[in-house]
Amino acid sequence: MNEPLAERIRPKNLEDYISQQHLVGQTGILTQHIKKGIIPSLILWGPPGIGKTTLANIISKESQRPFYTLSAINSGVKDVREVIEKARQSGGLFTAKNPILFIDEIHRFSKSQQDSLLAAVEKGWVTLIGATTENPSFEVIPALLSRCQVYILNSFDKTDLVNLLERAMKQDDLIKSKEVILKETDALIQVSSGDARKLLNVFELVVSSEEKPVTITNELVLSKVQKNTVRYDKTGEQHYDIVSAFIKSIRGSDPNAAVYWLARMIEGGEDVKFIARRLLIAASEDIGNANPTALIMANSTFQAVTTIGHPESRILLSQCAIYLANSPKSNSSYVAINEALQLVQNTGDLSVPLHLRNAPTKLMKDLNYGKDYKYSHNYENNFVSQEFLPKEIENTKFYEPSNNSRENDFRNTLKARWQEKYNY
The missing domain is CATH 1.20.272.10 (Zinc Finger, Delta Prime; domain 3)
Incomplete structure (x- = not known):
């Protein structure tokens, strides 16, 4: 049997689909769409190996719609138009249930290829489901993106991945025949990087290379993976x-x-x-x-x-x-915004200080909006000391200049302007 383990145990319905409960749980948005029989064109966005293709197949099956698929890697405009025409003709057999056209790695489609989808999506000849590992805001043309709902699929956590391994041990005849004992899973999970397909491929590689019974340990997994380095795979493996x-x-x-x-x-x-x-x-x-x-x-x-x-x-x-x-290195901007975001999440919507508020109306001026604000350009060197943060977090520092020549200049300038406030 040449079919890989990931294909052999691929879920066939929503009940067997692991994770993504925000989409396919009892109250998930896609579950509701399927129950109502109304499937919008959509983009499934998430890292490789988390079930985007599987989910598209399940949506088609659960909603009883014909399913057509294209890979953006080896399909041109001609292929797109041919499939759309087939789907359009088959759609007449399904009352109010237009066929689903699934395009894997839709971010690899050129503008002209994406343009060729517009009419079919807009006129309802097909329901488009696109899968992408890239941010669709950058990779899908605005005209097509505006006609699709974007749903984010989350990476599998450790529990999800262990559940996949246990499912393989229960459902797959080849794995069952090896009498597998899952003693340790850390190495399997580590090398998979959250990719379910990669996890199952490595699992099958290890199991198939040993005589039964097979006891899975971290040492065994790492020894097999190091001896069987997988070639770079642009579709997701490495x-x-x-x-x-x-x-x-x-x-x-x-x-x-x-x-x-x-x-x-x-x-x-x-x-x-x-x-x-x-x-x-x-x-x-x-x-x-x-x-x-x-x-x-x-x-x-x-x-x-x-x-x-x-x-x-x-x-x-x-x-x-x-x-x-x-180039010299500094992650100070990265650290600063992460710390600021964390503080925002912890403190919520703190009020903007009155002196920093805009005052376009008389009422706002009467409420002291903008009062006591100091216009920096009216002062020497275009600077005057005043507080720009909400009162609750006054004097908080997010930015810490790194030790390099340019940011050392920043550090000295901040010290000269703010004295103790920015005393790095």
Whole structure:
């Protein structure tokens, strides 16, 4: 039997579907849609291996609609139009139940390919279900996105993944024949990175390589995985592992490693825009104000690779990766916004101080909106000391300059202006 374990135990109905209770639980939004028989066009957004394709199949089955599927990797505009025409013709057999067209990795569709879907979705010839690991706000054209509901699928937690393993041990004949004892699961969960398909692939690899009975331990799993390194798979297997190594190499100021992992992604057929977006994030998260030009470089790279595409874009990506790796590092902006967000979540909607409020009407002025506000440009060096935070969190510091030449200048300027308030 060549069918992988993940396919053999793929859930067939909502009751067997693990996790995503906010969508498919008893009160989940998709459950309600199915019960009412009204399925909108939708985009399923989430990391690889969490059941997007499975969920699309279940929606089709539960709502009793014909199901058509395309992969964005190997389908062109012609393929899209042919499938739409087939779906349109079959739809006449189903009263008020237009067929479902499922497109895996819809973020890989070009603008023209996405444009070819518009009429079919708008006129109701098909109900579109798109699956993506990328933010649809960036990867799906606005005209198509406005016609779809976006639903976010969450990563599997440890309990979900263990449940998958136990299901395989109960349901799959090949696994059952090996008399598996699940002694330890940490290594399986670690190497899967929350990807259910990868988890089951590794589980099957380990089980099939041993004589029965098979006792699963962390040591056994790691020894088998290290001997069976999987080639980079742009559809999800090592997708996030490789890009993680790429970003960590840049963060660790190693241009050689950064270029190596870049080459792995390029050779594996990774989308150059995906790589360029990660460079943009790294330029701000890991370099930030230690070298603000890094963000400009990364943004220029993103725009350039979007224009010229592959294979020439490999040179631009290499240049940018090397530049970022050699740049001074600072995560102070990243830390600052995370701490500020945490404080907002803890303190709620604190009132804006009166002197900072806008006062466009007489009533607002009478209520002292804007009173005692000091206009910075009216003072020497365009600065005057005043409080800009709500009273409850006065003098709170989020930004801590990192130890690099540019941010040391920031530190000195803040000390000179604010004295003790910003005494870093």
